[in-house]
């Protein structure tokens with residue numbers, strides 16, 4: 021049995037994540053998104069195992085309505101910012117929409133851009149039809165995380181952001197997809213927006229860890245969007261989000277206090293200002309008096 025300190029040490033390598041399974045007594049994996057250096061430092065200092073530089077950056081940071089608007093260049097830019105913080109976490113670069121749908125060589129090229137930006141692995145969405153690109157990435161020594169269930173890049177095909185695999189046939193298809201991804205070589209699978217019971221079936225059916233978001237309690241890990249768990253926005257969030265802080269409220273209060281101090285003249289104080297030495301101040305005063 022591992023000591024609790026060792027059990028809580030960040031699992032920051034692909035093999036360490038690959039071998040994590042709650043049914044074998046491992047602690048669940050902790051993954052959060054981060055899109056910049058401050059976010060990466062917060063995740064790292066909090067002891068997070070895995071940072072996902074998610075395409076959710078489109079909605080969370082860049083103000084788009086879906087994730088379809090970001091490119092490989094955008095994701096590489098944010099991955100590099102996360103990597104420069106040197107977090108003590110595994111960094112996953114999210115392959116954006118259309119970066120792995122056109123051809124296998126293009127996929128490998130795009131994944132390489134995220135690796136060169138500082139990711140140690142990539143994530144992509146979809147089931148069995150992704151097997152050829154997953155095999156090619158693994159062949160190119162690029163570790164891959166799969167993503168099944170509610171796959172936001174399929175928002176139009178799904179008819180909105182809806183919980184998936186709610187019928188038994190779809191649940192069995194999801195299990196088959198997970199097995200196909202494992203066989204193709206993924207080292208973990210994100211399960212998003214599926215019933216608790218279905219996530220449990222998938223988790224039991226595969227040897228690689230499942231990491232859930234809106235997928236209930238039976239996964240081998242959990243992921244949340246950093247801005248959601250910090251309460252950096254007060255927009256409506258889905259029921260699976262637990263808010264651990266209300267940083268937007270704190271931030272608005274802080275900026276409002278700054279504005280009030282500027283308007284009243286209370287900011288900056290003498291202590292918050294730079295000053296000339298007494299000699300230089302006197303010389304300037306003499307100069308002013310003579311002109």
Ligand code: KIV
Pocket residue numbers: 053072073074075076077114210212233243245
């Ligand atoms: O981009 C993202 O944030 C994600 C998570 C929802 C898993 O893919």
